[in-house]
Amino acid sequence: MQFLGLLQQNPPRYVCEIGAASGGTLFLLARVAHPNALLITVDVNLPWERSMIHARFATGKQEIVSVSGDSRATGTMGRVRAALRGKHLDLLFIDGDHAYDGVKADFQNYSPLVRAGGLAAFHDIVPDFNSRYGTPTVHYTGGVPAFWQEVKTQYKTSELIEDPEQDGFGIGIVYP
Numbered sequence: 001m002q003f004l005g006l007l008q009q010n011p012p013r014y015v016c017e018i019g020a021a022s023g024g025t026l027f028l029l030a031r032v033a034h035p036n037a038l039l040i041t042v043d044v045n046l047p048w049e050r051s052m053i054h055a056r057f058a059t060g061k062q063e064i065v066s067v068s069g070d071s072r073a074t075g076t077m078g079r080v081r082a083a084l085r086g087k088h089l090d091l092l093f094i095d096g097d098h099a100y101d102g103v104k105a106d107f108q109n110y111s112p113l114v115r116a117g118g119l120a121a122f123h124d125i126v127p128d129f130n131s132r133y134g135t136p137t138v139h140y141t142g143g144v145p146a147f148w149q150e151v152k153t154q155y156k157t158s159e160l161i162e163d164p165e166q167d168g169f170g171i172g173i174v175y176p
């Protein structure tokens with residue numbers, strides 16, 4: 001909610017999310033994005049019905065484009081760039097492959113698309129209980145917290161964490 005409130009202050013016009021799943025965050029991002037926003041969401045093997053549902057999340061004159069494919073594939077990156085039609089992102093939201101190499105690749109491949117003054121954000125920057133205490137739960141943060149610690153040393157960042165003791169979640173914001 002804090003993240004959405006922050007975005008609402010300056011509604012993003014060009015948004016790309018890596019990791020659509022069932023479209024939960026896509027739905028929320030569309031609620032706070034600019035009325036003319038273009039929102040692109042990427043996920044592996046997105047069925048066409050899911051793309052149709054995503055398109056219905058648009059409000060006002062928003063456009064929602066679902067890109068099906070591995071975010072690291074050159075074809076997927078090309079489809080995201082094509083959808084942007086030369087525009088740069090106001091917001092990149094990374095919530096796809098949570099393996100260290102995967103999240104790093106997503107940041108390296110897609111953050112150059114973010115405009116100066118835009119934002120990149122990571123979901124799941126707080127280590128899950130399995131990595132901290134060896135207690136498996138449904139929450140899985142993978143290599144995101146480790147990569148986030150590296151990002152923090154290289155960029156201006158801020159964190160939205162409700163409770164540092166929580167099991168995963170948390171949003172890390174980068175000002176690339």
Ligand SMILES: C[S@@+](CC[C@H](N)C(=O)[O-])C[C@H]1O[C@@H](n2cnc3c(N)ncnc32)[C@H](O)[C@@H]1O
Pocket residue numbers: 018019020021022023024025026042043044069070071072095096097098102
């Ligand atoms: C944690 S879920 C995303 C949750 C989503 N943002 C939401 O609103 O609930 C992670 C998603 O990333 C996708 N994913 C994992 N690796 C990926 C990759 N290499 N390329 C594209 N999507 C990937 C998975 O299929 C999964 O749907």
